Amino acid sequence: MTATPFDRREYEDRIDRTKTRMREAGLDALFVTDPANMNYLTGYDGWSFYVHQGVIVSLEHDQPVWVGREMDANGAKATVWIDHEHIRSYSDDHVHSPVGKHPMDYVATVLEELGLENAALGVEMDAAYYTARTHERLQRELPEATLVDADLLVNEVRIVKSDREIEYIEEAVRLSEAAMEAGIDAIGDGVPESEVAAEIYQTLVGGTDELPFGGDYPAIVPLMPSGEHTGTPHLTWTDEPFSAGDPVIIELSGCRHRYHSPLARTAVVGEIPDEMAHVADVVVEGLNAALETAEPGVTCEAVELAWRETIAEHGIEKESRIGYSMGCGYPPDWGEHTASLRPGDETVLEENMTFHLIPGIWLDEFGVEISESFRVTSTGAERFSSFPQKLFSV
């Protein structure tokens, strides 16, 4: 038996809920290519998303079908809950073959064998890895099928977490906290950024003596903009040494069985300037105002509004997304791409939705980010981490 992170009943329930949405959308079948969605439905876990692969869910079949590269079929056998007869694979001459076969040629034959050549087939139009050519080839090979945009259909199923999913997020946050502490401890005048990144990785993956587990690779690498680059949130580390006076933002996440719990904090090499301390106070106040607003029945935009109104009292205006639904993920993202905490998002919060709330204020000379991952409870919201909400002087 394959040991999956969830029991079979939970996967079957996920399939059932996916099929309900498929019926609502008028779909006969769904071709799932987002690696997080593939994992969610089947348990499949491998770094093979640089070649085309997918999972087929059909209303007529109890179990989904995994389709991938021949070389990865054994990896599927080792990680999925579905019976191995539902694992199908294409030969290696389909891989990165500019003028030859495309993996979708094979996927089309599998769909035909499943009797889906005339199906209303949902596809994830804007998922990373569902390329324009994938779509074109699939339509060409299945001229009678109707390809329907079903982007985010499974992501929507994922938005409310089970107790077991929450447990993995709670394990992930232990790694996030330990790695944040290791990172902050490692920063210092003259220390290369890469050395700090190495300490963070050591803890994110290896864990600590107190933890009975290590971590998976996170869907996003530790981000560490510093100095004049704290206004550039997605730069990674360099070999440059930190200098006295540098502000440093660290955003990272531990990962357990592909579940994340992201965390961002800001540090200063040396003394914290008064202006920065003030901005950090405003960020923390706005962050907690947003957290206090979150509860079942409240909309995502109301959570953002609480942040915005709070910082406005301090004369700061900023209208943008301050958070997003998160959980299971693979590179390039741990965000789920469904609900966002921003103006116009009327998604209503439900118990066990999980978000990364990451507001920030960027001035000309520095930026401050202090974030929390949180769960919507039956009566409010609860942050996963208890890491101090403050600026760190190192």
Next chain:
Amino acid sequence: MTATPFDRREYEDRIDRTKTRMREAGLDALFVTDPANMNYLTGYDGWSFYVHQGVIVSLEHDQPVWVGREMDANGAKATVWIDHEHIRSYSDDHVHSPVGKHPMDYVATVLEELGLENAALGVEMDAAYYTARTHERLQRELPEATLVDADLLVNEVRIVKSDREIEYIEEAVRLSEAAMEAGIDAIGDGVPESEVAAEIYQTLVGGTDELPFGGDYPAIVPLMPSGEHTGTPHLTWTDEPFSAGDPVIIELSGCRHRYHSPLARTAVVGEIPDEMAHVADVVVEGLNAALETAEPGVTCEAVELAWRETIAEHGIEKESRIGYSMGCGYPPDWGEHTASLRPGDETVLEENMTFHLIPGIWLDEFGVEISESFRVTSTGAERFSSFPQKLFSV
């Protein structure tokens, strides 16, 4: 001035060579979305490829135009060689907005401003982040433009490396070797896989006392199939401890300024079984036969044939891809998706092409992978690493 890893002349030369291929393909402009291609042409380096972004190269304009998310425009300013007036960005309400704006709506307006609304516009149809919806939206917003499949056009420009690129690959291999040593040293009976992965990461990113640099995040995480899973090449680590007798394959790469030099080796926890030692000898013999065959003028398929004929002498038959062109890369892949060392690939080797040669033999009980990254020289081929070509007993 922005400090880029290459001087401006080298970037301009890359643009010139790209334009030459564009003219040959009848293109007026090219919309580049592969992050490695974006980096190659502009220097842009950030973990922002989970949102849509791209670089526009037009025959009518000297410099390319970077287009991305507003939040990432500062990251562009910090990393690109192009003048900042060529950095264009879209507002945050375009990001993961299921029913609202799409980033391509904005990209279309930039293309219009550049006078390209009627252009023959090359797009990278099978690049990881060029989604089906991206293509559909771009065509919808630019009804008079002709979108042409220009997948791999820039990848083909990248295939022959400059001296400076080779230097970065040579730096990357120092990290690969040190991390491989750290990984092999850490493996042992009862040691969790995650602990070994942590040691590998510590070295890949932090470097060693002997090295004057650390490393970037590699485009693929360290892969470490072990025990019964050595036949599943793309599984990553777990928390399970290694056991006496386990074979372990480690495949990893250091990364410098996004350039890689992958390396794979196989170890055994405890004594090496005779059968496995024999298979390793065959792999090394075949590997070196392939390396000795590689030289300018020889085809990719001839290199594979040398491997296949050598192992056939030992009664082993295996027809598949044993390597691929590599260099600059972002997740999910360090491979360039152009030349492959496999039957049917008639790409002719030229000096300073770089490959990862990764043949393997998988039997029922275990698999053996021993790989080399190599450069085609003026007269032959030269491996980057000098790591021992053998099985390791740990």
